[in-house]
Amino acid sequence: MGMIAGVLSVVPVLEEPRYLHLISAHERQVIVGAVSQFIMIPAYVGFALYLYPTLRMENEALSLGFLGFRLIAATFHFVGVLLLPLFLVLGQEFAHAGASDAVRLEVIGELLRMARDLVNHVALILSLGLGDLLFFAILYRSRIVPRWLSAWGLLGVVLAMSASFLVLFRLTDVVTPLYLSINAPLALQSLVLAIWLITRGFDTKALPTGHRRG
Numbered sequence: 001m002g003m004i005a006g007v008l009s010v011v012p013v014l015e016e017p018r019y020l021h022l023i024s025a026h027e028r029q030v031i032v033g034a035v036s037q038f039i040m041i042p043a044y045v046g047f048a049l050y051l052y053p054t055l056r057m058e059n060e061a062l063s064l065g066f067l068g069f070r071l072i073a074a075t076f077h078f079v080g081v082l083l084l085p086l087f088l089v090l091g092q093e094f095a096h097a098g099a100s101d102a103v104r105l106e107v108i109g110e111l112l113r114m115a116r117d118l119v120n121h122v123a124l125i126l127s128l129g130l131g132d133l134l135f136f137a138i139l140y141r142s143r144i145v146p147r148w149l150s151a152w153g154l155l156g157v158v159l160a161m162s163a164s165f166l167v168l169f170r171l172t173d174v175v176t177p178l179y180l181s182i183n184a185p186l187a188l189q190s191l192v193l194a195i196w197l198i199t200r201g202f203d204t205k206a207l208p209t210g211h212r213r214g
Helices: 002-008 023-058 060-095 099-142 147-168 177-199
Strands: none
Touching (some): 023 060, 060 099
């Protein structure tokens, strides 16, 4: 659910160089993006809450850290949701602005777009990444899923966080071939892990004695 909502939360019009000229005609796109990003909050937090009772059997401290970083990421998701309606307001102001005001609004619009990129592609991804490093460390140590799957996740998280630093230091933009290719391994791993958990679940035999569930 989180992956589907993540795809729908992309707002292509905001990636256009002169998006303020176009945004009024793409209001529905912005609304769909905001609703989709909001759906990602219970999806990502719910995943951590659902797994927490099992993960804490292996390592309570790391499990708590994983859950905590998911809650931090949810806060950044919410900020991202709140930023999107501001683009609509800015677009409406721009449509009725004179030449001098239009230049000022374009500067504000670029700053707003940069702020959204920093929230969604830096702060959010780094908080998710730190939590996922703890998550995959638990999985790797416990062997409740195959180690190759956990190692793949650790590598994917490191790459995704590296992509965020590239965005932070303006070495790449979001929604570019470079950024998407660096994030692709984690996206594919997340899909494989989801299918594995749905079809196979955890290997509870690997849990400490006394904590196994029948």
